[in-house]
Amino acid sequence: xxxxxxxxxxxxxxxxxxxxxxxxxxxxxxxxxxxxxxxxxxxxxxxxxxxxxxxxxxxxxxxxxxxxxxxxxxxxxxxxxxxxxxxxxxxxxxxxxxxxxxxxxxxxxxxxxxxxxxxxxxxxxxxxxxxxxxxxxxxxxxxxxxxxxxx
Amino acid sequence: xxxxxxxxxxxxxxxxxxxxxxxxxxxxxxxxxxxxxxxxxxxxxxxxxxxxxxxxxxxxxxxxxxxxxxxxxxxxxxxxxxxxxxxxxxxxxxxxxxxxxxxxxxxxxxxxxxxxxxxxxxxxxxxxxxxxxxxxxxxxxxxxxxxxxxxxxxxxxxxxxxxxxxxxxxxxxxxxxxxxxxxxxxxxxxxxxxxxxxxxxxxxxxxxxxxxxxxxxxxxxxxxxxxxxxxxxxxxxxxxxxxxxxxxxxxxxxxxxxxxxxxxxxxxxxxxxxxxxxxxxxxxxxxxxxxxxxxxxxxxxxxxxxxxxxxxxxxxxxxxxxxxxxxxxxxxxxxxxxxxxxxxxxxxxxxxxxxxxxxxxxxxxxxxxxxxxxxxxxxxxxxxxxxxxxxxxxxxxxxxxxxxxxxxxxxxxxxxxxxxxxxxxxxxxxxxxxxxxxxxxxxxxxxxxxxxxxxxxxxxxxxxxxxxxxxxxxxxxxxxxxxxxxxxxxxxxxxxxxxxxxxxxxxxxxxxxxxxxxxxxxxxxxxxxxxxxxxxxxxxxxxxxxxxxxxxxxxxxxxxxxxxxxxxxxxxxxxxxxxxxxxxxxxxxxxxxxxxxxxxxxxxxxxxxxxxxxxxxxxxxxxxxxxxxxxxxxxxxxxxxxxxxxxxxxxxxxxxxxxxxxxxxxxxxxxxxxxxxxxxxxxxxxxxxxxxxxxxxxxxxxxxxxxxxxxxxxxxxxxxxxxxxxxxxxxxxxxxxxxx
Numbered sequence: 001x002x003x004x005x006x007x008x009x010x011x012x013x014x015x016x017x018x019x020x021x022x023x024x025x026x027x028x029x030x031x032x033x034x035x036x037x038x039x040x041x042x043x044x045x046x047x048x049x050x051x052x053x054x055x056x057x058x059x060x061x062x063x064x065x066x067x068x069x070x071x072x073x074x075x076x077x078x079x080x081x082x083x084x085x086x087x088x089x090x091x092x093x094x095x096x097x098x099x100x101x102x103x104x105x106x107x108x109x110x111x112x113x114x115x116x117x118x119x120x121x122x123x124x125x126x127x128x129x130x131x132x133x134x135x136x137x138x139x140x141x142x143x144x145x146x147x148x149x150x151x
Numbered sequence: 152x153x154x155x156x157x158x159x160x161x162x163x164x165x166x167x168x169x170x171x172x173x174x175x176x177x178x179x180x181x182x183x184x185x186x187x188x189x190x191x192x193x194x195x196x197x198x199x200x201x202x203x204x205x206x207x208x209x210x211x212x213x214x215x216x217x218x219x220x221x222x223x224x225x226x227x228x229x230x231x232x233x234x235x236x237x238x239x240x241x242x243x244x245x246x247x248x249x250x251x252x253x254x255x256x257x258x259x260x261x262x263x264x265x266x267x268x269x270x271x272x273x274x275x276x277x278x279x280x281x282x283x284x285x286x287x288x289x290x291x292x293x294x295x296x297x298x299x300x301x302x303x304x305x306x307x308x309x310x311x312x313x314x315x316x317x318x319x320x321x322x323x324x325x326x327x328x329x330x331x332x333x334x335x336x337x338x339x340x341x342x343x344x345x346x347x348x349x350x351x352x353x354x355x356x357x358x359x360x361x362x363x364x365x366x367x368x369x370x371x372x373x374x375x376x377x378x379x380x381x382x383x384x385x386x387x388x389x390x391x392x393x394x395x396x397x398x399x400x401x402x403x404x405x406x407x408x409x410x411x412x413x414x415x416x417x418x419x420x421x422x423x424x425x426x427x428x429x430x431x432x433x434x435x436x437x438x439x440x441x442x443x444x445x446x447x448x449x450x451x452x453x454x455x456x457x458x459x460x461x462x463x464x465x466x467x468x469x470x471x472x473x474x475x476x477x478x479x480x481x482x483x484x485x486x487x488x489x490x491x492x493x494x495x496x497x498x499x500x501x502x503x504x505x506x507x508x509x510x511x512x513x514x515x516x517x518x519x520x521x522x523x524x525x526x527x528x529x530x531x532x533x534x535x536x537x538x539x540x541x542x543x544x545x546x547x548x549x550x551x552x553x554x555x556x557x558x559x560x561x562x563x564x565x566x567x568x569x570x571x572x573x574x575x576x577x578x579x580x581x582x583x584x585x586x587x588x589x590x591x592x593x594x595x596x597x598x599x600x601x602x603x604x605x606x607x608x609x610x611x612x613x614x615x616x617x618x619x620x621x622x623x624x625x626x627x628x629x630x631x632x633x634x635x636x637x638x639x640x641x642x643x644x645x646x647x648x649x650x651x652x653x654x655x656x657x658x659x660x661x662x663x664x665x666x667x668x669x670x671x672x673x674x675x676x677x678x679x680x681x682x683x684x685x686x687x688x689x690x691x692x693x694x695x696x697x698x699x700x701x702x703x704x705x706x707x708x709x710x711x712x713x714x715x716x717x718x719x720x721x722x723x724x725x726x727x728x729x730x731x732x733x734x735x736x737x738x739x740x741x742x743x744x745x746x747x748x749x750x751x752x753x754x755x756x757x758x759x760x761x762x763x764x765x766x767x768x769x770x771x772x773x774x775x776x777x778x779x780x781x782x783x784x785x786x787x788x789x790x791x792x793x794x795x796x797x798x799x800x801x802x803x804x805x806x807x808x809x810x811x812x813x814x815x816x817x818x819x820x821x822x823x824x825x826x827x828x829x830x831x832x833x834x835x836x837x838x839x840x841x842x843x844x845x846x847x848x849x850x851x852x853x854x855x856x857x858x859x860x861x862x863x864x865x866x867x868x869x870x871x872x873x874x875x876x877x878x879x880x881x882x883x884x885x886x887x888x889x890x891x
Contacts (some may be wrong), residue, residue, distance in 0.1 A: 018437065021457045029412060029455040034404040035397025037567070038456070039518050040599040044832045047518055075397030088395040095387040095797045098805060099259025100394035101518040101567030107395060126840040131831050133518045133568045134259045135808025136801070137842035 004064035008033070009077025015064055023059040023067060024048045027074060035075035035104045039131070046130035049105035050074045056112035075104035078111060087111045090147035098134035106130050110144045119148050184317040184371065192354075192361040193242040194318045196310040238295060239307065241270065241314045243322070247342055247355030249276045251311065252286040256298040256539040257390075258517075258569035259805075260861050261798035264389045265304055266311055268795055272381040273315035273373055274322075275339035276354065283389065288541035288561035298539035299574060299690065301762040301859030304794055308857050312373035320367035325360035326352050327368060334368035376792070376854075383853060385797035390565075402522040402564050403594050405535045410524055410592040411440055412456040413585055416466045417448040417605050420473030420824035421686050425449060433465030441589040442466060447577070447605075450585045452593055460598070474685035476824035480611065483635060483684065483821065484509065487613035490633035490680040494617045501621040504710050508616070508702040509886045511818030512635075512826070513609040513691055514602070516834055519567020521597035521606065525582035527552050532559045532586075536579040537566025544576035548583045570809075571690040572607060575638075600829045608819055608826075609691030610635035614702040618672060618710050625710060625725065628672035632662070632699055636681040638688050662695050668703065669760050670725040692809055693865035696761055701814070704757040704870025705884065708877065718756055718874065719744050730789050730852065731760060734767040737787035737849050742769035751775035752782075753878035757810075757870025762859025764790040768807065768867040770843070772875035778890060779876055781811050783845040786868070789852035790860045800848040803864045807846065810868025812837045814876070818888045835890075 005014045008031065015030050022041075027033040027050075036059055039047030043061040050059045051073040052066075059072075079085040084092070087110050097103045109130050113120055125141050132140065187193040242250045251270045257263045263283040271278045289296060319339055326344035327334035329352065337344050343351045354361075376382075393399040400406075418424070428449050430442035438458030443450040449466050453459035487509075497503040524535040525548075532554055538544040538561070545561040548554075566573050582595035597606070612634035619627040637658045662679035679695065691697060711721035719739045726732050735758055738744070744754060751774050758767045771783040786803045793799060816835040820827040828834040873884045 025455050025457040040830045042830060044830050091395045092387055092391045097388060097391055097394040098801055099568040100399050101401060103394050104397045122844055128839045131836060133516055133836060135805040137808060137839045138804050138846040
């Protein structure tokens with residue numbers, strides 16, 4: 001099997017994986033990184049959302065080959081040194097999470113949005129299509145605005 | 152765990168009879184607290200008495216009380232606990248942790264946070280010093296370990312406070328003996344006992360001595376509500392940091408590197424069976440370790456989930472027919488309609504409002520698909536699963552692999568949502584069977600497609616309603632419902648059977664215990680007839696109320712129109728209780744009910760009482776765009792005593808989104824024995840762009856004991872959304888979801 005090298009949460013990693021292995025399973029089954037979740041496997045629910053070179057992506061629809069030489073950031077690597085990213089902090093302060101399963105993906109999506117738009121409008125936030133089956137959307141919206149005000 | 156009978160204490164009686172919103176006096180329930188023999192202070196409680204006191208539910212109403220007013224499902228769930236021993240166990244460790252093992256599932260409802268708050272407040276610990284791990288399955292708990300019916304806080308409120316108060320009294324007594332001071336002079340705060348001179352001792356430093364205290368020297372009664380300092384304060388989830396940093400562990404995140412990823416090839420139609428299969432191609436595929444036939448399909452185990460998923464294509468299965476092959480929605484609809492008896496004709500000189508409603512199947516679709524980890528050995532088994540019925544799961548696993556229940560250790564792990572789904576535990580049984588067959592630990596995962604096409608659904612239902620009125624008064628109200636038979640599962644279903652509610656079906660018994668009309672509509676008749684299909688159904692958040700009470704709230708608007716009344720004024724006139732009028736008043740005033748709105752937009756209200764709680768919801772909807780959008784929501788809840796206002800609001804918001812989704816967007820079509828939807832792409836549960844931009848939840852009333860909240864708001868929200876849609880569009884909504 002081919003080797004693929006990329007940066008994962010700030011560290012260089014090399015994985016020996018089939019060319020078409022979804023990055024989600026590379027992360028979870030080969031590298032033991034379990035923050036990104038399987039929710040649909042087809043890029044629809046977005047529970048696996050991570051960053052590749054700072055852009056929000058669904059790692060269930062990418063492969064290791066797609067990220068060679070790139071910077072992959074999962075929820076575990078969003079904040080350096082065990083701290084909290086302002087989005088994570090806002091998520092706690094707004095008590096957003098219920099079951100929590102989709103929240104790593106929601107947070108990564110929100111963090112990417114705030115990187116591209118410092119003060120996202122309601123219409124911008126409406127563009128987020130990550131599913132939250134617990135229905136925490138109202139608090140997600142508040143938390144994004146709270147994070148925007150602190151970043 | 153053994154108990155030391157010599158250390159039994161006088162059973163504290165719960166402080167007050169609960170008088171719910173309907174005024175129905177419930178039970179006097181006593182909990183015996185006692186010290187468990189252990190090196191550190193360990194206090195347990197058992198329920199020793201459970202007196203159901205029936206009383207006049209309503210003093211001034213023409214409609215007599217319905218069964219739900221007197222004894223509801225939550226009471227049945229609580230009563231189910233009375234035979235168990237060591238029900239609830241609290242321990243203080245030498246490193247100053249106060250540990251309460253939670254005999255419930257945590258699936259997002261926030262029960263671990265709420266109970267940690269109750270423990271911390273009652274024992275006077277800092278919240279950060281309290282741990283609330285989920286209890287493993289314990290057969291002695293039986294249905295007392297089940298999670299459902301919005302009953303967890305209701306059922307645990309008394310015993311948890313009792314054991315925490317008992318523990319605190321013993322810690323104080325131990326400190327008094329060490330310091331040779333009167334126990335009554337000592338105080339407690341911040342997980343420590345304090346002397347008048349400023350000395351303090353942590354609970355951890357006292358726990359060994361406290362375990363040897365013969366008789367507490369101070370009261371073991373729970374504190375009065377005036378002294379609460381954590382209960383009633385909005386508190387973020389105690390696991391919030393682990394969730395937002397991605398370290399919270401769900402079943403498939405359990406650190407078991409040797410457990411083989413496993414997926415199942417499932418039949419093309421519901422409950423189809425394997426006739427024959429050929430896995431030779433799969434077994435040659437990379438990483439594939441084993442293929443196992445199951446009653447539900449063919450399991451493929453491989454080194455990674457990617458390999459297991461790909462190898463499904465290498466299993467060639469010839470399937471036997473499923474259990475509902477040839478059956479589609481229209482067939483079910485015919486039987487549901489035929490199952491309803493003719494409504495009573497309206498008497499002469501009266502008028503009537505009739506309406507018929509249909510609700511589609513709805514998948515629970517929790518974000519975390521069905522998952523379980525199993526390690527089955529010849530004489531033992533260990534299972535990790537997010538189960539709301541852990542003892543049922545443990546028994547089912549034991550039976551499946553031929554072990555006794557005490558040979559099966561079943562760890563309850565956090566679940567990624569449930570909404571009723573995790574009352575069932577098919578993945579645990581499948582994982583155990585595979586592990587036994589291949590003699591290796593496995594982690595088994597349903598795909599989203601599995602969950603949509605073979606998971607459980609809220610039963611399709613049909614409702615015929617008739618209100619007869621004369622001279623401005625509703626004199627009779629009839630609601631005849633039929634639905635595909637609901638599998639109530641081993642928790643709630645067994646609790647009902649144990650309590651004697653079996654006639655004519657468990658579903659109809661449940662219906663009677665959960666349904667009551669909150670309005671004075673004269674003679675009220677409500678019934679449910681179930682139609683049997685061998686297909687996987689399950690209680691879905693709010694169970695029958697999600698459809699039955701939603702239908703009723705829509706009819707109430709139509710009665711109001713017929714009577715020439717405003718929808719809020721109508722409700723206020725006919726509502727039975729002051730608590731119901733209070734929550735309605737709150738949403739009407741906060742939501743500016745009746746404000747002038749543009750054409751194509753409108754307000755709507757809904758109300759629902761259950762679980763000894765009541766909620767009202769007001770929404771504004773905009774139907775001018777491509778699809779309707781609820782733009783604003785105002786909710787008001789009276790749940791009695793509030794434990795965690797933030798958690799209560801979260802449950803209200805989630806229920807609101809469920810109401811929006813099931814009324815406007817999300818359902819499942821049955822076509823020739825199989826569900827059409829396969830993922831969130833076609834199962835259109837609400838996204839951010841479907842959620843209101845503004846959502847305010849007001850908590851009113853904060854006294855007595857806690858009522859239930861987890862499912863409370865679904866019918867109120869669904870009714871409000873449907874009523875707003877009707878006003879905005881001029882249509883009478885009859886089939887749900889509307890955009891299906």
